[in-house]
Amino acid sequence: MRDRHHAGSTGDSTARIRQDYDAYAARYDRETSVYERTMLGDGRGWACSQARGDVLEVAIGTGRNLPFYPRSARLSGIELSPAMLARARARAGDLGRDVQLVEGDAQALPFRDAAFDTVVCTLGLSSIPDDRAAVVEMHRVLRRGGHVVLLGHVASPYRPLRTWQRLLERFPAVVGVRRPADRQTRQVVPLLDAAGFTVLYRRRTRGGIVERVTAAK
Ligand SMILES: C[S@@+](CC[C@H](N)C(=O)[O-])C[C@H]1O[C@@H](n2cnc3c(N)ncnc32)[C@H](O)[C@@H]1O
Numbered sequence: 001m002r003d004r005h006h007a008g009s010t011g012d013s014t015a016r017i018r019q020d021y022d023a024y025a026a027r028y029d030r031e032t033s034v035y036e037r038t039m040l041g042d043g044r045g046w047a048c049s050q051a052r053g054d055v056l057e058v059a060i061g062t063g064r065n066l067p068f069y070p071r072s073a074r075l076s077g078i079e080l081s082p083a084m085l086a087r088a089r090a091r092a093g094d095l096g097r098d099v100q101l102v103e104g105d106a107q108a109l110p111f112r113d114a115a116f117d118t119v120v121c122t123l124g125l126s127s128i129p130d131d132r133a134a135v136v137e138m139h140r141v142l143r144r145g146g147h148v149v150l151l152g153h154v155a156s157p158y159r160p161l162r163t164w165q166r167l168l169e170r171f172p173a174v175v176g177v178r179r180p181a182d183r184q185t186r187q188v189v190p191l192l193d194a195a196g197f198t199v200l201y202r203r204r205t206r207g208g209i210v211e212r213v214t215a216a217k
Contacts, residue, residue, distance in 0.1 A: 013129035014080065014105060020180035021061075021081035021127075028062050028084065031179065032123075036064075039210050043151045044068050044122060046212060050149050051075075053117030056141060058106045058134065059124030063088030066095055076100040076116075078109065107133040114143045122151040126183045135191040142217040148197060149214050155185035156208040165209070188213060 021028075036044070048068035057065060060077030061084050069075060077099055079085040085103055092099040104110045106121075107130050119138045125131045138148050156162050165184035172178070188211065192199055197215035204211045 010107070010129050010133075014107070017127060017129065017180060018080045018082075022083040024180055025062065025081060025083035025087055027179075029064070029087070032064065039153075039206050040151070041205070043210070043212060047120055047122055047149045047151045048073075050147065050214060051118045051120055052147075054115065055118045055120060056109075056111065056116045058109075058119060058121040058138060059128060060085070060088050060101070061123070063091040063099075065120065065122060066091050066097055066099065069097075073118075076102065076111075078102045078104045078106060080105060106137060109137045109141050111141045113140055114146075115141050117143055117146045119146070119148045120150075121148070123153070125150065125152050125188055126186055127180065131183075131186060131188070132191050132194070135188070135195045135197075139195040139197060139217055144217055146217050147200070147214055148192070148217075150188055151210070151212050152188065153184060153209050154187050154204075154211045157204075158207055161207045161209060184209075 044065050045068045048065050051069050051073045053074065055073045055075050057077040060079045063077065075097065077088060079088060082103055085101055089101050092101065102110060106124065106128050119142055125134060128134045142148065155165060162185065169184040189199055189202065192213065192215045197217060199213060199215045201214040202211065
């Protein structure tokens with residue numbers, strides 16, 4: 001069941017995620033690079049290559065996508081965890097990229113309607129407590145004709161893999177995973193449909209676990 005179905009719990013879940021990512025920030029890059037090599041392939045490059053005009057990256061984390069954006073993109077990023085955001089800021093400085101980095105909540109974006117041409121989110125929707133609210137917010141801040149570009153993990157269509165994902169989701173410590181809560185069995189396309197997006201592209205790899213999606217407003 002989604003966090004929002006527990007009355008009053010989304011705020012608690014969000015505070016918990018912020019705290020957990022603050023504590024995890026120093027380990028994030030090292031541990032994520034393993035996941036990138038085994039699961040994402042060229043996913044970051046694929047996602048960022050589609051960014052056009054005014055671009056918002058939601059849940060930008062430590063800014064691992066920053067090296068992949070075209071120079072022409074005018075970049076903004078929002079992130080819940082101050083410690084993750086501080087690393088993104090340092091990375092932007094190292095790369096010489098001008099990025100508007102904002103501490104804030106993807107479930108209530110602090111941007112006006114129709115402010116962006118592209119919204120990018122990689123590995124983010126599985127961490128955000130109310131993923132539906134985040135997708136509705138992405139739709140709100142996009143201009144008409146703007147695109148959302150998503151890369152992340154979703155529930156596999158294959159039962160044995162899904163069973164493994166459920167195990168990982170419910171008992172991460174039992175299978176040796178020590179990182180902040182991360183939903184493995186969500187689906188993003190139904191949320192895009194419900195928010196009013198038109199899905200343009202969808203590709204699943206790694207047993208249907210890793211999904212790339214683009215959709216237009
Ligand atoms: C698995 S990390 C992904 C980071 C980055 N997008 C990447 O591709 O490496 C998930 C990120 O989502 C952020 N996050 C979780 N809930 C959020 C929210 N409600 N608003 C903004 N960021 C959030 C976490 O702080 C964390 O940095």
